[in-house]
Amino acid sequence: MRRIISVLLENEPGALSRVVGLFSQRNYNIETLTVAPTEDETLSRLTVTTTGSDKVIEQITKQLNKLIEVVKLVDLTEGAHIERELMLVKLKATGSQRAEIKRTVDIFRGQIVDVTSSVYTVQLAGDSEKLDGFIQAVGTSGVLEVVRTGVSGIARGEKVLSL
Amino acid sequence: MELLSGADMLIRSLQDEGIEYIYGYPGGAALHIYDALFRQDKVKHILVRHEQAAVHMADGYARATGKPGTVLVTSGPGATNTITGIATAFMDSIPMVVLCGQVASTLIGEDAFQETDMIGVSRPVVKHNLSVRHPEEIPEVIRKAYYIAATGRPGPVVVDIPKDMTTPNERYEYSYPKKVKLRSYNPAVRGHAGQIKKAVDMLMAAKRPVIYAGGGVILGKASSQLTELTRTLGFPITNTLMGIGCYPATDKQHLGWLGMHGTYEANMAMHHSDLILCVGARFDDRVTNATEKFCPGARIIHIDIDPASISKTIDADVPIVGPVDAVLKEMLSLVKESRDKPDAEALASWWKQIEEWRAFHGMRYETSPDVIKPQEVVEMLWKLTNGDAFVTTDVGQHQMFAAQYYKFDKPNRWINSGGLGTMGFGLPAAMGIKLTHPEDEVLCFTGEGSIQMNIQELSTCKQYDLPVKIINLNNQALGMVKQWQDMNYESRHSQSYMESLPDFIKLAEAYGHVGVRIDRKEDLEPKLKEVLAMKDKLVFVDIYVDRFEHVYPMQVARGSMKDMWLSKTERV
Numbered sequence A: 001m002r003r004i005i006s007v008l009l010e011n012e013p014g015a016l017s018r019v020v021g022l023f024s025q026r027n028y029n030i031e032t033l034t035v036a037p038t039e040d041e042t043l044s045r046l047t048v049t050t051t052g053s054d055k056v057i058e059q060i061t062k063q064l065n066k067l068i069e070v071v072k073l074v075d076l077t078e079g080a081h082i083e084r085e086l087m088l089v090k091l092k093a094t095g096s097q098r099a100e101i102k103r104t105v106d107i108f109r110g111q112i113v114d115v116t117s118s119v120y121t122v123q124l125a126g127d128s129e130k131l132d133g134f135i136q137a138v139g140t141s142g143v144l145e146v147v148r149t150g151v152s153g154i155a156r157g158e159k160v161l162s163l
Numbered sequence B: 001m002e003l004l005s006g007a008d009m010l011i012r013s014l015q016d017e018g019i020e021y022i023y024g025y026p027g028g029a030a031l032h033i034y035d036a037l038f039r040q041d042k043v044k045h046i047l048v049r050h051e052q053a054a055v056h057m058a059d060g061y062a063r064a065t066g067k068p069g070t071v072l073v074t075s076g077p078g079a080t081n082t083i084t085g086i087a088t089a090f091m092d093s094i095p096m097v098v099l100c101g102q103v104a105s106t107l108i109g110e111d112a113f114q115e116t117d118m119i120g121v122s123r124p125v126v127k128h129n130l131s132v133r134h135p136e137e138i139p140e141v142i143r144k145a146y147y148i149a150a151t152g153r154p155g156p157v158v159v160d161i162p163k164d165m166t167t168p169n170e171r172y173e174y175s176y177p178k179k180v181k182l183r184s185y186n187p188a189v190r191g192h193a194g195q196i197k198k199a200v201d202m203l204m205a206a207k208r209p210v211i212y213a214g215g216g217v218i219l220g221k222a223s224s225q226l227t228e229l230t231r232t233l234g235f236p237i238t239n240t241l242m243g244i245g246c247y248p249a250t251d252k253q254h255l256g257w258l259g260m261h262g263t264y265e266a267n268m269a270m271h272h273s274d275l276i277l278c279v280g281a282r283f284d285d286r287v288t289n290a291t292e293k294f295c296p297g298a299r300i301i302h303i304d305i306d307p308a309s310i311s312k313t314i315d316a317d318v319p320i321v322g323p324v325d326a327v328l329k330e331m332l333s334l335v336k337e338s339r340d341k342p343d344a345e346a347l348a349s350w351w352k353q354i355e356e357w358r359a360f361h362g363m364r365y366e367t368s369p370d371v372i373k374p375q376e377v378v379e380m381l382w383k384l385t386n387g388d389a390f391v392t393t394d395v396g397q398h399q400m401f402a403a404q405y406y407k408f409d410k411p412n413r414w415i416n417s418g419g420l421g422t423m424g425f426g427l428p429a430a431m432g433i434k435l436t437h438p439e440d441e442v443l444c445f446t447g448e449g450s451i452q453m454n455i456q457e458l459s460t461c462k463q464y465d466l467p468v469k470i471i472n473l474n475n476q477a478l479g480m481v482k483q484w485q486d487m488n489y490e491s492r493h494s495q496s497y498m499e500s501l502p503d504f505i506k507l508a509e510a511y512g513h514v515g516v517r518i519d520r521k522e523d524l525e526p527k528l529k530e531v532l533a534m535k536d537k538l539v540f541v542d543i544y545v546d547r548f549e550h551v552y553p554m555q556v557a558r559g560s561m562k563d564m565w566l567s568k569t570e571r572v
C-alpha cells in the first residue's frame, strides 16, 4: 500500500543522506522525496512516499525514528490528510494544439506560465493522481519535459506535526 | 576559563569522560592529537599493528566491562581499516567511540592525500556519526558521542575530526559539558505498565512456557533480575549465543543456548512452547530457522529497548519497549504480589518432557582413543579454569565448540562476534580484556584460519605484556566452511583447506612468546596444565584436533526449530 510519511528532521548536513541511506540499505522503496527547511530554521520537513506491507511500513517508521536526527514523524495515510505535488510540463504547442492544451489546462486548473511560438510551459498542482491524469489527457506524444516536486503532505484538521 | 587547542581539548575531554585507555595508530591527519596525547599521562594509548585490531580491542574491553571503548586513528586508510571492527560492534550493539582524523576542512572534497569520506563510508554500520566543524565544539561533540554510544541500544559512534580543528596554536575556552540534551533522542526509561501487567497474567496462565534471553540482558546489566525472575517462576530458560552467561549455565533450569547449533532440548522446548518470554533478543535468522515454521503454538512477549527489534521478523503478541533491567524488576514485583501462581501441575509435566529431551542428546560427542576432539579440549579448559575465565573466540567450528562446552555462570565473560561473525576478532578482543583484567585468565579459542587474520597483534602483546592464552584448535582447514561443503556440496572442499600453514610455535617465538604444540591425546591434560601455570607468559597452544569433526546439533536448513541434525547420520 502507498504511504506518505512526514518527518521533522534536524536541519543539519548529513541528516538527509542518513534517511536516504536507510531506505537503500534496508531495501525499502522511495517513490518520491521532498525536503525543505521549516519556519523554524533548525528543522527540515521531509515527506517520503513509499509502498510496502503493513509490516514493512512499521519497520520503516521504527527505523526512521531510530535515526538520531529524526525528531518526529507521522504516517499521514493513517488519517485524513491533504497531499500536493507541483508539476512543470513543457508541451509542444503549435496550430490547433494551442487552444486544445489551453482548454485542458483550464479543466485541470493549471496555468500556462511560459509561452513561445511552439511551446507552452504549464504549471499544475494537486495530488499525484491529478498530475498523472493531466499527462494522460494531453497525451505523452506532445510532452517535451516533465518535472515534479514529489509529494508534500499535511494532516487535515487540528492535528499538527511540531515539536 | 582555560584556553586549549582543539587537540588538547580532545584529550582533556577524554580525561573528563573518564577514559583510561585508547587503542589506535597514528598518521598525518591525527598528528596534532597524538602530540597532545604525548604531553599528558592520564589517558593511556595502546599502539596496535593494524587499525582493525584497535577496534576489536576496544570492543573486547567494552564487552567485558560494560563501558564504551575508544579508538583513535588517522584519516583515509587508517579510518577505512576500522570498518570491519565498527561493523562487528554495530551488529552486536557494543558501545564505542571511534575518533578519526580527517584532512583539513579546507581540503575536503578535493581528493586530498588520505582523504576518505568516513562519515559516508561508516554510515550504514554506526549508531551515529558526528563531524567537528569548529574546534570549540570538540568537548560537546565528544560528550554527545559517548552519550549516544552508551545509552539506549548501545552502538559505535564515529567522530570525524578535520586536521585544522586540532591546530596547536589556536586556543579556545574549554569546559566539559556535564549533560547533553538531544531533543530527537530519548531512549525509553521504563516499560509500559499495562503491557507488563498483561505479560505477567500470561506468564501465570502458561502451560509450557520458556524464557528466551539475549545479549540485551548482558548489555542492559540485567542478569541478576533475569535470574531472580526465572527462579521465582520456575520456568525453563534458554539464551542466544550473544546471551551466554546472562543466566548460570550450570543451573538446572538452564537448557543451554538455542538456534542453529543450540541444544536439542532448548530448540525442542521453544518449538513446543505455548508462551515465549523474549528478553533482549531479536529473533535473528540463526535462532528462528524458517520464520514461517517458527514455534507454531507459542504466544510471544518481547521486551527490548529498541522498538525496531520488536515484530521485525516474528510478531510479538505483547511488545514491551524499555530497558530490560527496569522491566524485569517491575515484572518480578508483580509476580511476587500476584495472588495467582504459575500452574504447578502443568509446569511439572512440561519439565518432565524437557528432562526427556535433555537425556536424549545431552551434548554427547564421540571420543577416540588417539585423536584429540575439539570438544574435549574446551571441556578440559573449562574444568582447569574453574569455569571462571574470560573466553574470546574467532569464528568457525572452534567458536561453536567453545560456546557449547565452556559453561559460563557469569555475564560478560563469553566474548565473540555473534552478529557479523568476524574472523580475526578473538585475539585483539582478548588483549583488550587482559589489559584491564591482568589477574584474570583470558583464553582465546581460535582456528588456524582465523588467527592469521590478526596474527600481527602478537607484537602488540609483547610491547604491552599481555599474557593471554591462545588456544588454536588446529583442524588444518576452514572447518566450518568445510562442514557446510560436506553437508550441502557433496564434500567438494572448494578453497577450504589451508595448505602451507606456518609453524605457529616458531611464529610465537619469533614474536617473543611461548609456543606449545599438542598432538597426542595423552599430552593434552598435562600440557594444558603447564600452559595455565605460565601465568605471565603469552602462550600460543597449537592443538591438532580431529580434522573431520562437525558441529552438532545443527538445524536443518529452512526447517523449523525442532528439525536438527544430531550427528553425521541422525536427523530428527
Ligand SMILES: Cc1ncc(C[n+]2csc(CCOP(=O)(O)OP(=O)(O)O)c2C)c(N)n1
Residues within 6 Å of the ligand: B394, B395, B396, B397, B398, B399, B421, B422, B423, B424, B446, B447, B448, B449, B450, B451, B473, B475, B477, B478, B479, B480, B481
Ligand atoms: C572475515 C571473515 N571471512 C570469512 C568468513 C567465513 N567463514 C566462517 S567460518 C570460516 C572458517 C574459519 O576457519 P578456522 O578459523 O580455521 O576455524 P574452524 O572452523 O576450522 O574451527 C570462514 C572462512 C568469516 N566468518 N569472516
Ligand SMILES: [Mg+2]
Residues within 6 Å of the ligand: B396, B447, B448, B449, B473, B474, B475, B476, B477, B478, B479
Ligand atoms: Mg580450522
